Amino acid sequence: MTPAIDVDGVSVSLGGVTVLDAVSTSVDEGQFVGLVGPNGTGKTTLLRTINGALAPDRGAVHVAGEDVAALGSRATSQLVATVPQSTAIAFEFPVRHVVAMGRTPHIGRFGTRTTADREAVDAAMERAAIANLADRPVTEVSGGERQRVFLARALAQDTPVLLLDEPTSDLDVNHQVRTLDIVSELVAEGRTVVAAIHDLDLAARYCDELRLLYDGRVQAAGPPASVLTGATVEAAFGARATVTDHPVTGSVSVTAFVDDPDAADGRVHVVGGGGAATPLLHRLDAAGFECSVGAVSADDPDAETARAIDADLVTVPPYAPVDDEARGGVVDRLRRADAVVVADVTVAPGNRPVLDAVRGADAPVVVVDGRPIDERNFAGAAGRRLDARLRTRGRVVDDDPAAVVAAVRRVVGRGTTDTDPDSRTAETDPRP
């Protein structure tokens, strides 16, 4: 099948600087593809190359099999509609008039608008929820409303391909989702959409595929979960990031952290299990700590997280107790650790050898516990004694990951000061 959009070896220089460097990518008919990447990496430039506004220095763009460079502007406008990033407009045209401009490529030689044109304009305004603004001067609507006016103009243009440059940047949260819902409907109806989107979570939630653009190239392409990983986000944006599954939408969710110049390199061994360590591991990793984890079952969610962040992992087979070998592995990690975090004191009895090893470790221990003692399922009197011993040895913090990181920083001696906002949440009193 011919792709709806085929970008083949496209290079574009602007002001003597190469913005796109032999970019090749394609978009299938009926696909919603998000262009993501840092500011100034050429997303708008790529969209302007696809819609024919910019002629590439090298390479070619085909839309529906047609070479865009060889098409006239009317023919291109029948194939591609664009919602630009900047929707500023100088003239006081009524909103309806701006939306009707979308019909221009369809109007005959004598400039006569037909009933079909008027119906297309009405339907587009209805769909973009701006029918109530039809007679208002476009200079007197808000930035977000104007963005929807331009979406309506593109809808009225009725093209198989739609390009959106930051379509939600000026929209409130309600209209962001509504606009992307409209775009998804258009895609379900068979249109092909490419949208530059800064909000990575929205891009992951709505787009079938993403193209990650930086350093002049498409550096990653594919389904959102394959394009947005901690490594790719860090490489592209220079920000450490944790990528998790969003609990509500189920799509990937990116939380970026600006690197702390006082980043606390140090080694932290985390005792977890059952997913208890997962949020802490992400946060410790983002804070610059080198983490080891274990012992956990090889199929435990904490083991998966450890692999995802390249932590040093000690595992036992599923359902197996911690044997001597695993215990030895933990002791080895503890010896090299600057701090130990026990992610949850409600660990299974099978994990007791690990907790014993923790008791014998030299490194300071941070015990994470958000729950009162009588809600724990820690098994038996031996468990309670062990629990108590850990508590007197370690620092107990609540299970807010930021508090845990603050406590770890403190115990490894790269601690927070009293003016550090994190220090307020770190409770460092060992309870009896």
Ligand SMILES: Nc1ncnc2c1ncn2[C@@H]1O[C@H](COP(=O)(O)OP(=O)(O)OP(=O)(O)O)[C@@H](O)[C@H]1O
């Ligand atoms: N007319 C121009 N002349 C010279 N340089 C330009 C011109 N237009 C854009 N650029 C530069 O080209 C680069 C790519 O710009 P572009 O607008 O395509 O990036 P972008 O990825 O869309 O950015 P943003 O995310 O900030 O919207 C930027 O460095 C920009 O400064």
